Amino acid sequence: MIEVHARTGTLARLRNDVARIEAGTTTDRPARVTLGHAEADAVLQGGLARDTVHEVFAEGRQSAAATGFIAGLARRIGAGKPLLWVRQDFAAIESGALSMRGWRELGLDPRLLVTVRAPDVESALRTAADALACDALGAVVMEIWGETRHLDLVASRRLTLAARASGVAGLLLRVAATPLPSTAETRWIVRAARSPPGAAWQAWGAPVFDTQLVRNRHGLVGQWIMEWKCDECLFRDASFHREEAHSQPVAAAPADRPHQASVVPLRQAG
Amino acid sequence: MFRSGRRDSGQPCIVVAKYHNALVISALDDVAARLGLAVGTPLANARAICPDLEVFDADETADARTLNDIADWCDRFTPLVALDPPHGLLLDITGCAHLFGGEATLMEQLCGALERQGFIVSVAVAGTPVCARVLTRHAHGRIVADGDEAEAVAPLPVFTLDADDAITRGLRRAGLKTIGDVAARGRHEIAARFGAAFTALLEQALGQGDAPISPRKPPPDYIVEKRFAEPIATDGAIAMTLTSLARMLIAMMEKQGKGARRLEASFFRTDNAVRVIAVDTGRPVTRSETIDRLFRERLDALADPLDPGFGFDLIRLSAVRTEIVVQQQRDLDSNVHDNDEVAALIDRIAARIGSHRVVVHLPQDTHIPERAVRSLPAQQHLVAAMAAEWPARAESEPPLRPLRMFARPEPIEVALVEVPDKPPRYFTWRRATHTVVRAEGPERVAMEWWRAPEPMPTRDYFRIEDETGLRFWLYRDGLYDEVVDENGTAVPPKWFVHGLFA
Numbered sequence: 001m002i003e004v005h006a007r008t009g010t011l012a013r014l015r016n017d018v019a020r021i022e023a024g025t026t027t028d029r030p031a032r033v034t035l036g037h038a039e040a041d042a043v044l045q046g047g048l049a050r051d052t053v054h055e056v057f058a059e060g061r062q063s064a065a066a067t068g069f070i071a072g073l074a075r076r077i078g079a080g081k082p083l084l085w086v087r088q089d090f091a092a093i094e095s096g097a098l099s100m101r102g103w104r105e106l107g108l109d110p111r112l113l114v115t116v117r118a119p120d121v122e123s124a125l126r127t128a129a130d131a132l133a134c135d136a137l138g139a140v141v142m143e144i145w146g147e148t149r150h151l152d153l154v155a156s157r158r159l160t161l162a163a164r165a166s167g168v169a170g171l172l173l174r175v176a177a178t179p180l181p182s183t184a185e186t187r188w189i190v191r192a193a194r195s196p197p198g199a200a201w202q203a204w205g206a207p208v209f210d211t212q213l214v215r216n217r218h219g220l221v222g223q224w225i226m227e228w229k230c231d232e233c234l235f236r237d238a239s240f241h242r243e244e245a246h247s248q249p250v251a252a253a254p255a256d257r258p259h260q261a262s263v264v265p266l267r268q269a270g
Numbered sequence: 271m272f273r274s275g276r277r278d279s280g281q282p283c284i285v286v287a288k289y290h291n292a293l294v295i296s297a298l299d300d301v302a303a304r305l306g307l308a309v310g311t312p313l314a315n316a317r318a319i320c321p322d323l324e325v326f327d328a329d330e331t332a333d334a335r336t337l338n339d340i341a342d343w344c345d346r347f348t349p350l351v352a353l354d355p356p357h358g359l360l361l362d363i364t365g366c367a368h369l370f371g372g373e374a375t376l377m378e379q380l381c382g383a384l385e386r387q388g389f390i391v392s393v394a395v396a397g398t399p400v401c402a403r404v405l406t407r408h409a410h411g412r413i414v415a416d417g418d419e420a421e422a423v424a425p426l427p428v429f430t431l432d433a434d435d436a437i438t439r440g441l442r443r444a445g446l447k448t449i450g451d452v453a454a455r456g457r458h459e460i461a462a463r464f465g466a467a468f469t470a471l472l473e474q475a476l477g478q479g480d481a482p483i484s485p486r487k488p489p490p491d492y493i494v495e496k497r498f499a500e501p502i503a504t505d506g507a508i509a510m511t512l513t514s515l516a517r518m519l520i521a522m523m524e525k526q527g528k529g530a531r532r533l534e535a536s537f538f539r540t541d542n543a544v545r546v547i548a549v550d551t552g553r554p555v556t557r558s559e560t561i562d563r564l565f566r567e568r569l570d571a572l573a574d575p576l577d578p579g580f581g582f583d584l585i586r587l588s589a590v591r592t593e594i595v596v597q598q599q600r601d602l603d604s605n606v607h608d609n610d611e612v613a614a615l616i617d618r619i620a621a622r623i624g625s626h627r628v629v630v631h632l633p634q635d636t637h638i639p640e641r642a643v644r645s646l647p648a649q650q651h652l653v654a655a656m657a658a659e660w661p662a663r664a665e666s667e668p669p670l671r672p673l674r675m676f677a678r679p680e681p682i683e684v685a686l687v688e689v690p691d692k693p694p695r696y697f698t699w700r701r702a703t704h705t706v707v708r709a710e711g712p713e714r715v716a717m718e719w720w721r722a723p724e725p726m727p728t729r730d731y732f733r734i735e736d737e738t739g740l741r742f743w744l745y746r747d748g749l750y751d752e753v754v755d756e757n758g759t760a761v762p763p764k765w766f767v768h769g770l771f772a
Contacts, residue, residue, distance in 0.1 A: 061702070061740065064674045068772020071673070082612050096674035096770055100631040100643040104660050105669035106772065110631050111656050114612070114648050116619055117627045127619050136611035192772075194739035195708060204708055205668035205733055205741055207772035228772070231665055 033077050035226075036234030043213065043220045044186070050077055052185040053160050053170040055215075060176040063095035063145075065192035068106065068207045070141060070173045072228045072235060075108050077169045078138015084131045086116040086124050091145040095175060106207065107230035112138070121150045125159075132162035132170050143173040156182035179214075187215035193225050193238065206230070208238050282320055286313050287328035296328050330356070340384070341486060342544040345536065346584055347376060349490060352399075352483035358406070360399045360483045373413055381411075383542060396422070399483050400474035404430045404449070419477025424450030431475060437464050449475060490534070490588035494518040501540045501581025508537075508578070508585070509566065515587040516561040523589060529554025530589040535565060537576060538584035545576060549621050552613045552649035554593040560614060561587075564621045571622040609656075616648045630655035637715060639675070639731075639768065670713075670733070672743040672769025679766035682744070690750045693732040697744070699767050704736035712746075727752060727763065733771070741771035 034047035041047050048054060054073065058066030074083050085098065100110040116131075118124035121144055128142040144151060151172075160183040163170045172184065179187060189212040195204040207228040213221045227238040282302035286293045293313040295302075305320050316323060333356065341359055344351045347370065350362035363376065370376040373395050384391045394405035396414040404423050405412045407430035414422045423430075426449050428441045440463070446452045452460065453476055461469045473479050494515050502508060512535065523529065531554055537545045549564045569576060620628045629645040632655055636642060648655070664670075684694035693709040711732030719725060727748030734742045747753070748763035755761050 061700075064672070064741070064770030064772055065739075068673055071772070081608070084615075092677070096672075096676045099672055099675040099769060100633070100660075101639070101671040102669060102673035102675070102769065102771070105663050105671050106673065107663065110633075110643075110660055111658055113631065114616065114652075115629050115631070115645065116623075117629065118623060119627070123623050127623065130618060131615060134611055134615045136608035137615075192739040192741065194737075195735055200708075203666075203668055205710070205735065205771060207669065208739065209772075210739075230663065230667075230669065 033079075034234075035073075035076060036229070036232075037224060037226050037237055039237065040211075040213070040222070040224050040226070040235070043222050044216065045219050048073065048077060048169070049185050050169050051164050051167040053156065053163055053172060053183065055172045055174060055179070055182065055184040055187040057174045057177060057179055057187065057189045058191065060094070062191045063091075063175045065207075065209055066173055066175060066190045067095075067098070067143075068228060069188070069190045069209050069211065069226075070171050071103070071106060071108060072207075072233075074139040074141055074169075074171055075233055076235075077171075080112075081138030082112045082114060082136065083138050083141065084114050084116060085141045085143070086118055086128050086131065087143040088118055088121055088124050088145060091143050091175065092117070094145050105230065106228065107233045121148045125150055125155055128170065129158055129162050132159060132168050133166050135166040135168055137168050139169045139171055141171045141173060143175070144177070145175050147177050151180070151182075153181050153183065156184065160184070184215070185217050186213060188212065189214055196238070281322060281324045282307070283324040283326070284313075284316060285326045285328050287330070333357075338486075339544070340389075342546070343383075343538070343542045344380070345544065346538055346586075347380065349487075349493065349588075350483065350485040352485050354403065358403060360403070362399075362483055362485070363395070377411065377413070387542060397477045398474045398480055400471060400481060401477050403432070404475050407432070414477075417477070419475070420453065423475050424448065424453065428452060431471060433464075433468055433471060437468055440464065488590075490590045491528070491592045492519055492522050492530075492589040493586060494522065494588075495584060495586035497584050498582070501578075501583045502585075503578035503581040508576070508582070511585050512565050512587065513558070513562050515585065516558040516565075519561070519587050519589060520556065520558040523592065524556065527594055528589075528592040529556040529595040530561070530592050531555075532589070532591040533561060533564070534588050534590050536584075536586040536588070537578075537582045538586070539578070540580045540583050543579070547572070547576070548590070550625060550649060551617045552620075552652055553610070553617075554595045555617075556595050560617075564617060567618050567621040609652075613652060616652065620647075620649050625649050632658050633660050636718065638718060639671070639715070640677075669771060672741075673772045675743075675769040676767065679745070679768045682765050682767055684765045691730060693734060693744065694765065697734075697765065699742075704734075704740065704742075706734050707737050708735040709733065715745075731768070742767055743769040743771065 031051065032045070032047040032049055034041045035044070056066050056070045098115065100113070103110050103113065116127050118127055124142055124144065128140055131137060131140045159170050191210045193208040193210040195206065195208060198204060209226050209228070210223070211226050212223045215221065225238040226235040229236050282305055283299045284295045284302050284307065285297040287296040295307060295309055295311050295313065295316060298307055298309065302320070302323070307316050307319060313325065337353060337355070337357070337359070341351045341353060344359060344361055348361050348363050348366045352360040354360050363373070367373045367376050370379060377393050377395060381391050381393055392406040392410040394402045394412045394414070396402040396405060397416050397419055401414065401419045401423060404426060405414065408426050412422065427447060428449060429438050431449065441452060446455070449472070452472060457469055460472065470479070474481050496511055496515060502511065519530070530551065532548060532550050534546055534548045539545070547565070547568060549568050551564065555561055616628050625647045628648045630648045630651050632644050632646060632651065634642055634644050680699065683698040685697070686695035687693070691712050693706060693711060695706055697704055697706070709732050712730035715729045715731060717726035717728065729745045729747060730749070731743060731745045734744050736742070744765060745768055746763050746765050750763065751760045753761055753763045
């Protein structure tokens, strides 16, 4: 009798193993990546999911801040693996091309970056979908400037499926665009935050972001001021902002922002 | 080469070109020839002989293009096709003739196809290219066996050698009317009178010595092809053919441990148009699926899609450039495997949107901000970029260089600037005014005087933060009192936004 039990136990364990292998969860890399910002990680239930699509929105003039934020996300997600940055030609004209010296200054590795200069949105989308199928990449960033009708729910779903199959994260940088329905796991609205006040001779100008998580498919949303630590390559709470919150009001909401998320974490309907 | 076209008038017809400031006949049809006109006759004389001439202007570029198209089509017989301008083609058919049922059949096929298009062709097969050319000048369709060259060309007039006018005239004046006459003289006499180059030409015409032709394209390392009795036109059939050709090509290369770096697919249409589509790869390709996929991407993205017309009767796949492949144990070293996959992805994207659109970045040894990084095609420079040495960043410093930089710095209007080297208090960029809250600088960047042909102004760079937290990289183009206008009076220097910090 005991022997039978042992045998069924072994069988159950093996079945479990097989199920896990089939589900593809036995990869050596964890499915979620922490940002480093404790509160945000808690809301995200352990960090950003790797095998899906995340969107970052920004106003036209906030493009550099959003670029910095998404570069940080890409670094966290695709640590040590090549990164493919697909950008539309127009984006480089409008908000400047990525500068590798500045990339290096953020603590990122220019050697791992391959840039694709797509002539239009259509080819950028196709390239990104193709790249998401290549599991040797750490992440694929797609930068699209302005409104486009190509990036609809179908296109978004295609990207999500490709990301899910390969486990490569797709990061979508949308500058000067209004959010449309999509299958993205999270959606962020990013703007630059001011450097901490201090004496003129003190170092200032570290990348500080006012990030708003406006959509989270599996959890709460929220708003945080994050600082990218160039030396450690992670996000940290920019605590100085909290200390003097009274003197640092959040800037007025731009007209193109549909929802104004509250500072307190909120459960989003739907 | 002369295309007769379809004309019923029966009028003599000539083509004229400008030669030494006079219009002379450069080509003519049979009717005109029968009237006593000849190539080289001035147009005025020709009109005097025959007033109702139909005259066309010569279009040399179009002629050259046509010759090139015919050469493309001739690729189906041999990879070694050389142009012999203005009207000739040289085909090296060594070892190819038996594939077409012998030299005579090959010649028949070639002439038949060209004549159906309306070209008048004169063909000859001989041991040396010069001998064959001499023969075409006189008669059509001669095939000269090895060793019979001297005999074949002996009765031909000397002008068929295509030597200099002066030499031909000199030979005539010396009473040497045929090539046989010239060959009968001692070589040293000929060399003394007409030069060594002419002697060499004569010897080649007689079948002695061999002058290799210089083909238009280097012959590919590997060729596989498929001929169709019934032309194919559907996408599916074309894709299937390419797949099987890719498999054959890989099998051939594998035996010699080679991989392809550049592949060309040639589509020969039944109406004799040829379309060549090339694909480059970053690393030698050794898998037929990869070739298949690259061509699929390329064909999908063609601006002017492949037009099968009435169908293709020959599809050829050639590996134009190959490299020796070092076989690697793939599964043990995942890093190597990953790099291969990235390289394959880059190849695919490059095949679709162009190699120059997929770039990697290499640091440059210069302090001029816009030249500090070069972006080069990833297909060629991926390995170099992965091993590049980037300058280390200063620990616990904020970024000193912007994350985004404008290819063309954007001019701004500044207000309240303290002279000589302070940043502005306010500035207007893209119609919005920003108040400067924090600033750091100047960081002075002098231009590289040893490179620039004329002195460029020194730049003073400032890191700026405005009241909303946006961070800019501004510069003043030139120092105060350094910038002068054409009258020599100092003008205030201009300010620009060069980049944006995260």
